[in-house]
Amino acid sequence: xxxxxxxxxxxxxxxxxxxxxxxxxxxxxxxxxxxxxxxxxxxxxxxxxxxxxxxxxxxxxxxxxxxxxxxxxxxxxxxxxxxxxxxxxxxxxxxxxxxxxxxxxxxxxxxxxxxxxxxxxxxxxxxxxxxxxxxxxxxxxxxxxxxxxxxxxxxxxxxxxxxxxxxxxxxxxxxxxxxxxxxxxxxxxxxxxxxxxxxxxxxxxxxxxxxxxxxxxxxxxxxxxxxxxxxxxxxxxxxxxxxxxxxxxxxxxxxxxxxxxxxxxxxxxxxxxxxxxxxxxxxxxxxxxxxxxxxxxxxxxxxxxxxxxxxxxxxxxxxxxxxxxxxx
Amino acid sequence: xxxxxxxxxxxxxxxxxxxxxxxxxxxxxxxxxxxxxxxxxxxxxxxxxxxxxxxxxxxxxxxxxxxxxxxxxxxxxxxxxxxxxxxxxxxxxxxxxxxxxxxxxxxxxxxxxxxxxxxxxxxxxxxxxxxxxxxxxxxxxxxxxxxxxxxxxxxxxxxxxxxxxxxxxxxxxxxxxxxxxxxxxxxxxxxxxxxxxxxxxxxxxxxxxxxxxxxxxxxxxxxxxxxxxxxxxxxxxxxxxxxxxxxxxxxxxxxxxxxxxxxxxxxxxxxxxxxxxxxxxx
Numbered sequence: 001x002x003x004x005x006x007x008x009x010x011x012x013x014x015x016x017x018x019x020x021x022x023x024x025x026x027x028x029x030x031x032x033x034x035x036x037x038x039x040x041x042x043x044x045x046x047x048x049x050x051x052x053x054x055x056x057x058x059x060x061x062x063x064x065x066x067x068x069x070x071x072x073x074x075x076x077x078x079x080x081x082x083x084x085x086x087x088x089x090x091x092x093x094x095x096x097x098x099x100x101x102x103x104x105x106x107x108x109x110x111x112x113x114x115x116x117x118x119x120x121x122x123x124x125x126x127x128x129x130x131x132x133x134x135x136x137x138x139x140x141x142x143x144x145x146x147x148x149x150x151x152x153x154x155x156x157x158x159x160x161x162x163x164x165x166x167x168x169x170x171x172x173x174x175x176x177x178x179x180x181x182x183x184x185x186x187x188x189x190x191x192x193x194x195x196x197x198x199x200x201x202x203x204x205x206x207x208x209x210x211x212x213x214x215x216x217x218x219x220x221x222x223x224x225x226x227x228x229x230x231x232x233x234x235x236x237x238x239x240x241x242x243x244x245x246x247x248x249x250x251x252x253x254x255x256x257x258x259x260x261x262x263x264x265x266x267x268x269x270x271x272x273x274x275x276x277x278x279x280x281x282x283x284x285x286x287x288x289x290x291x292x293x294x295x296x297x298x299x300x301x302x303x304x305x306x307x308x309x310x311x312x313x314x315x316x317x318x319x320x321x322x323x324x325x326x327x328x
Numbered sequence: 329x330x331x332x333x334x335x336x337x338x339x340x341x342x343x344x345x346x347x348x349x350x351x352x353x354x355x356x357x358x359x360x361x362x363x364x365x366x367x368x369x370x371x372x373x374x375x376x377x378x379x380x381x382x383x384x385x386x387x388x389x390x391x392x393x394x395x396x397x398x399x400x401x402x403x404x405x406x407x408x409x410x411x412x413x414x415x416x417x418x419x420x421x422x423x424x425x426x427x428x429x430x431x432x433x434x435x436x437x438x439x440x441x442x443x444x445x446x447x448x449x450x451x452x453x454x455x456x457x458x459x460x461x462x463x464x465x466x467x468x469x470x471x472x473x474x475x476x477x478x479x480x481x482x483x484x485x486x487x488x489x490x491x492x493x494x495x496x497x498x499x500x501x502x503x504x505x506x507x508x509x510x511x512x513x514x515x516x517x518x519x520x521x522x523x524x525x526x527x528x529x530x531x532x533x534x535x536x537x538x539x540x541x542x543x544x545x546x547x548x549x550x551x552x553x554x555x556x557x558x559x560x561x562x563x564x565x566x567x568x569x570x571x572x573x574x575x576x577x578x579x580x581x582x583x584x585x586x587x588x589x590x591x592x593x594x595x596x597x598x599x600x601x602x603x604x605x606x607x608x609x610x
Contacts, residue, residue, distance in 0.1 A: 023505060028507070033416055041433060103354075131591050139569040140361050140364060143577070216336055304439050308439055
């Protein structure tokens, strides 16, 4: 008789464990998924470790001078990355300057003004710009964009602003201007897609309130919708900036690849990504290779910081969603 | 009062026209690029372009069969490595990702999504090429897989999260264990979306050049061995476009047209899968 009460005590316990999802196969499933998910953070750590270790000789040898001097002489083993850092920042800045009005125009038009039937097609076409491979942009840039700039853009620009230092020197084609224009086209779809999602996330009541008070459509957009999504829009622009900083192939093919700091947009320049692409396979000495790794490390750290900033800003508006991951 | 109203209506009209015009310019850029690709590349597409290997420099003719096959192998292998990891990470984020680790993984995925592909290239070089002592298609595939994983993880997560809770609850109530619910019910329901995400990711990496420069390297000969350097369409375009010969430029345009065609087919296929399967389920 004493054994009877023991039975019902044990049974609910196992059933409870099943319901909590704590049986062996569930644990295995969860463990396997966790292991896969852990690979990404580990990869980031490995990235920093490998790049840091490979760049260490150059960091120790040159210190801060690496960032501020402009001599890049593989024969004398003296390396200063200032021209590339300048070129990277200048080309990305110019690209953002050109792309932002276009991208915001697309986003505002598609969310606020366009007839419904053109929305999907135009959004699809603009996002297709993101599907074009970088190297195809480069090809198009060399054979179409540069001749176009030489014939139709540079002469009138010169006539108007030729007296400024920004347009001095002879225009051979490959230049900061060509690189920036191609970058602008390349980052346009990213900025447009994220801006559009941010504007779509703005509650309809914002628009309705403004329109209800007698605002025109544009005033509603400019005073109620855009300010509401401001953080997300800034995030979208910074995200585009991040893309531009690390873009390699098209820029390598168009920017001219010269270790030189020139204020003129018509002169060749260099970017960090282009330097790695061009010189990595020629780097014969350890210090040369290490210097290129330091360039890569700087590029990586800068893009990580820029992307992190952009993500935090976008998450504030469109919380937790993978905004922009659908851009294509 | 009337002048003010006129001014406001004028501003409204001008800005409406302006944003419309800006959208037109953006679409025009796409049309121009695709148009030039077709105009300059289509005439070179013939049977020998797809079936022949390159001829020595200076001679005309020849094709890019080695690069087409190479691209297929490198991208296919990258998908083989990247898809399981990406989908698994996405499932983790959707099913268990509400805690601190989930936040970290999500953030790292978004940050890696924006990592310059050239940096991935030199990372894989230190990781695989330097220890192995030679360039290989396998290293190229690993580099492309690294680019794929964060993209796939985030789209998978987003689409799995769209699956209604009632489905999951129904399965659990019927006594399904969690792992079977997750795989057979939740992932199954989101399958069309996940597939779309994978196609989009493959389309994106198919045109990547920078990560292959120091991994797959390129090869003038036909090669199907993944332990050896291999040519890819994108590498081929880079070499031909920056070279000095007209014949190379002609082949570059044709290769670019083929590559763009592949990418477009994948992108449109992705749309179609999403619309035909997912649209019906909603």
